[in-house]
Amino acid sequence: MASAIACHLFYSGPLHARRSQSYDPFSPTPLLSICSRAAPQESAPIPARRCERMSERRAPSTSAPKQRRPPRQGAALSLLPRRPPAGPLRADLYKHHHEPSHFSPTCTCCITTSTRHSSPIVRASSASTLTLACRSRPDTAMVVLANPPAVDQIPLLRSPGPTDTFAAVPVVDLSIPSAARAIVDACERFGFFKVVNHGVDTATMDRAESEAVEFFAQAQAVKDRAGPAYPSGGYGSKRIGLNGDMGWLEYLLLAVHNASISDSCAVPSNAAFRAALNESIAAVRKVAVRVLEAMAEGLGIAPVDALSAMVTEQGSDQVFRVNHYPPCPALPGLGCSATGFGEHTDPQIISVLRSNGTSGLQIDDGAQWVSVPSDRDAFFVNVGDSLQVLTNGRFKSVKHRVVTNSLKSRVSFIYFAGPPLAQRIAPLPELLREGEESLYKEFTWGEYKKAAYKTRLGDNRLAQFEKSPGRGIEQSTMAND
Ligand SMILES: C=C1C[C@]23C[C@@]1(O)CC[C@H]2[C@@]12CC[C@H](O)[C@@](C)(C(=O)O1)[C@H]2[C@@H]3C(=O)O
Numbered sequence: 423m424a425s426a427i428a429c430h431l432f433y434s435g436p437l438h439a440r441r442s443q444s445y446d447p448f449s450p451t452p453l454l455s456i457c458s459r460a461a462p463q464e465s466a467p468i469p470a471r472r473c474e475r476m477s478e479r480r481a482p483s484t485s486a487p488k489q490r491r492p493p494r495q496g497a498a499l500s501l502l503p504r505r506p507p508a509g510p511l512r513a514d515l516y517k518h519h520h521e522p523s524h525f526s527p528t529c530t531c532c533i534t535t536s537t538r539h540s541s542p543i544v545r546a547s548s549a550s551t552l553t554l555a556c557r558s559r560p561d562t563a564m565v566v567l568a569n570p571p572a573v574d575q576i577p578l579l580r581s582p583g584p585t586d587t588f589a590a591v592p593v594v595d596l597s598i599p600s601a602a603r604a605i606v607d608a609c610e611r612f613g614f615f616k617v618v619n620h621g622v623d624t625a626t627m628d629r630a631e632s633e634a635v636e637f638f639a640q641a642q643a644v645k646d647r648a649g650p651a652y653p654s655g656g657y658g659s660k661r662i663g664l665n666g667d668m669g670w671l672e673y674l675l676l677a678v679h680n681a682s683i684s685d686s687c688a689v690p691s692n693a694a695f696r697a698a699l700n701e702s703i704a705a706v707r708k709v710a711v712r713v714l715e716a717m718a719e720g721l722g723i724a725p726v727d728a729l730s731a732m733v734t735e736q737g738s739d740q741v742f743r744v745n746h747y748p749p750c751p752a753l754p755g756l757g758c759s760a761t762g763f764g765e766h767t768d769p770q771i772i773s774v775l776r777s778n779g780t781s782g783l784q785i786d787d788g789a790q791w792v793s794v795p796s797d798r799d800a801f802f803v804n805v806g807d808s809l810q811v812l813t814n815g816r817f818k819s820v821k822h823r824v825v826t827n828s829l830k831s832r833v834s835f836i837y838f839a840g841p842p843l844a845q846r847i848a849p850l851p852e853l854l855r856e857g858e859e860s861l862y863k864e865f866t867w868g869e870y871k872k873a874a875y876k877t878r879l880g881d882n883r884l885a886q887f888e889k890s891p892g893r894g895i896e897q898s899t900m901a902n903d
């Protein structure tokens with residue numbers, strides 16, 4: 423809806439450009455949020471609930487993917503404790519005060535007051551100027567950049583609360599025979615599960631983790647030299663994909679050949695980091711293979727490597743991703759946090775994830791967003807779009823996202839197991855009941871991948887391959903009844 427309230431976390435990018443070399447670009451202080459109507463240019467109080475409605479209840483886009491960029495809105499803002507910046511910012515300084523017409527959208531005091539008294543908030547904004555009226559304590563100053571550099575935006579999500587916890591995450595013990603059945607069950611119910619007793623030495627993942635922490639702690643200029651992430655792998659910051667998605671993260675996106683980083687991928691160049699990553703890629707890939715073998719067994723498909731061979735054969739399209747989410751201050755008055763990685767499904771067959779134990783991952787359990795309790799000793803497996811098709815909708819590709827943590831950084835490794843580009847993605851004949859037809863049009867992984875890279879993160883990528891749009895998910899629900 424054109425007049426829907428948009429709620430975004432604004433920052434002026436690149437923040438690091440205004441700081442010293444060693445400055446962490448994701449330092450939590452210089453952030454501010456603003457909630458404004460896209461149109462008309464009027465303002466209103468934003469109860470915390472709104473953030474959720476805007477970000478989470480947005481109808482999934484089923485239209486043909488377009489090259490879209492988010493609208494450029496507002497100005498870059500920084501919230502500063504007491505003193506204006508010493509740095510070279512060209513800024514107009516506004517002091518909070520207690521005039522009833524004045525309001526700061528990020529000041530807790532203002533927000534709580536406004537939600538109680540429903541007074542007007544932010545008035546009008548254009549790309550170059552922003553008039554902010556503040557009603558608050560006089561001890562906080564706000565800077566409005568007169569001519570902000572390119573303003574990027576990161577959507578806000580409702581901060582996870584204790585009651586959102588996904589306590590019933592299916593846990594698969596990979597060392598016992600019933601793992602096969604448990605995997606199928608979890609894939610049908612959620613498209614998501616946790617794997618324990620996987621046989622990977624903790625030290626392997628820990629080594630890669632500490633190397634990654636060291637890599638991301640480097641000066642921005644050094645990291646930028648490792649980029650870009652596209653087209654053949656490298657470093658990326660905040661921009662996800664090529665179509666305007668933004669998240670509060672930096673990452674390495676690495677092409678994998680056989681079981682190690684592809685030679686075509688010059689990043690990372692540091693030998694110790696590269697070796698540690700290669701060790702962890704080999705280990706996670708083994709977990710993926712074991713999971714796919716157990717899955718084939720559970721589905722009653724022969725041979726046992728029917729699925730795993732797709733991701734191990736020559737030319738298989740594997741990607742390894744290292745994500746770093748620096749801490750990002752929540753907006754307590756709004757009950758909102760910045761998006762780390764926006765909601766999406768993974769296009770591949772499965773993805774296997776390991777994190778450093780900082781929470782943030784959420785999945786859509788079919789009814790709501792639930793927070794997955796972190797576990798650095800386990801791996802988490804997502805069913806991807808391709809597996810949904812291979813099972814004709816019996817397994818669901820799980821919608822997931824990452825919400826930033828206000829105190830701790832999150833480091834995650836994800837191995838995306840994709841088949842060779844020429845692999846036909848169609849329901850496995852053994853899984854079709856008599857008379858059952860494919861819900862999807864024919865396509866190869868290469869065709870799907872190409873189409874996926876034209877979509878925005880949150881788009882329903884499979885929709886354009888469904889024979890009757892919308893039926894894919896319905897059918898999979900029926901299969902569970
Ligand atoms: C917005 C995008 C990022 C993505 C490519 C895409 O156009 C749509 C799919 C996205 C995704 C999600 C899972 C993985 O993180 C990823 C590497 C992938 O294969 O598909 C990303 C892509 C990306 O970050 O480039």
Ligand SMILES: O=C(O)CCC(=O)C(=O)O
Pocket residue numbers: 743745763768775777783822823824834836
């Ligand atoms: O970083 C994470 O924990 C998840 C990220 C993710 O879903 C992805 O990279 O596709």
Ligand SMILES: [Fe+2]
Pocket residue numbers: 766767768773822
């Ligand atoms: Fe993902």
